[in-house]
Amino acid sequence: MAERLVVDEAADHAHELAVGLGLHGGGGGGVHGSGAYVEAANSVIVSGRGRARKRAPPPRRGARLMRPRLSGRGLYAITDGPRADLLDAAAAALDGGAALLQYRDKTADGPRRLQEARALARLCADRGVPLIVNDDVALAAAAGAAGVHLGEEDAAIAEARARLGDGAIIGASCYDSLARARQLAAAGADYLAFGAFFPSGTKPGARRAAPALLREARALGLPLVAIGGITPDNGGPLIEAGADYLAVIAAVFGAADVRAAARRFADLFARTQPHSP
Numbered sequence: 555m556a557e558r559l560v561v562d563e564a565a566d567h568a569h570e571l572a573v574g575l576g577l578h579g580g581g582g583g584g585v586h587g588s589g590a591y592v593e594a595a596n597s598v599i600v601s602g603r604g605r606a607r608k609r610a611p612p613p614r615r616g617a618r619l620m621r622p623r624l625s626g627r628g629l630y631a632i633t634d635g636p637r638a639d640l641l642d643a644a645a646a647a648l649d650g651g652a653a654l655l656q657y658r659d660k661t662a663d664g665p666r667r668l669q670e671a672r673a674l675a676r677l678c679a680d681r682g683v684p685l686i687v688n689d690d691v692a693l694a695a696a697a698g699a700a701g702v703h704l705g706e707e708d709a710a711i712a713e714a715r716a717r718l719g720d721g722a723i724i725g726a727s728c729y730d731s732l733a734r735a736r737q738l739a740a741a742g743a744d745y746l747a748f749g750a751f752f753p754s755g756t757k758p759g760a761r762r763a764a765p766a767l768l769r770e771a772r773a774l775g776l777p778l779v780a781i782g783g784i785t786p787d788n789g790g791p792l793i794e795a796g797a798d799y800l801a802v803i804a805a806v807f808g809a810a811d812v813r814a815a816a817r818r819f820a821d822l823f824a825r826t827q828p829h830s831p
């Protein structure tokens with residue numbers, strides 16, 4: 555236990571170092587590191603710097619190092635495609651209290667996507683909020699994002715983990731399937747996303763899921779994300795059912811006042827708790 559605390563202390567110190575050195579694209583909010591971050595944590599332990607007092611034993615093969623990569627709850631704001639004011643809109647969502655940000659841009663404009671993803675990664679690092687890139691593992695790596703979100707048409711978790719490292723946040727779409735959620739949890743997903751829970755103008759053809767699925771998925775022990783047509787007015791029951799994060803596009807980035815829209819979700823989380831099973 556004492557050794558575990560030493561590891562955690564060293565990790566905190568190394569996190570600051572890694573962010574300061576620009577080694578860590580995301581960070582804060584309970585996220586623990588990229589590959590560089592984990593290496594930095596270990597070097598702190600080995601060199602005896604900071605408050606580290608004793609060298610920790612090497613982690614068991616396959617064991618998760620230190621704390622989970624994602625903890626907490628709140629709004630998971632997802633960008634809504636090309637827009638001239640992307641950075642300002644993203645900053646407003648963070649000002650409003652978004653706990654996670656996803657860069658989702660389905661265009662094939664590689665140079666613009668790279669430039670935007672890098673700018674968002676810097677913004678998020680400054681705010682201590684993880685940036686997740688949708689679909690594109692290579693873009694997440696090139697931008698220095700905290701992680702990637704993968705659906706059924708995207709790369710496998712193992713491929714993303716190999717490319718992004720042990721500290722990356724890898725989220726996975728489970729749609730309406732608990733069986734798929736079990737598989738993805740076993741494959742190393744850091745959060746499980748379900749939905750769509752409501753009709754979505756952003757993705758009209760999205761498969762639908764029912765809130766009871768969230769209640770069942772709690773047993774998997776990973777953070778749960780709900781997506782699809784979510785607003786501050788309909789999101790409460792999803793939190794009560796077990797959603798740690800509400801992933802939202804239109805009700806945040808389609809709002810005239812993005813900051814105020816994000817704030818309404820932050821307020822919803824502040825006043826809503828999960829129901830016990």
Ligand SMILES: Cc1ncc(COP(=O)(O)OP(=O)(O)O)c(N)n1
Nearest residue numbers: 688703704705706727747779781801
């Ligand atoms: C948090 C979150 N959950 C689900 C999705 C959807 O992913 P996917 O099914 O791959 O669909 P696209 O977003 O790629 O159209 C998501 N992006 N984020």
Ligand SMILES: Cc1ncsc1CCOP(=O)(O)O
Nearest residue numbers: 754756757782783802803804
């Ligand atoms: C990407 C995605 N996957 C299922 S629904 C959806 C879109 C969510 O956007 P909105 O919050 O605008 O319904």
Ligand SMILES: [Mg+2]
Nearest residue numbers: 689704705708
């Ligand atoms: Mg996808």
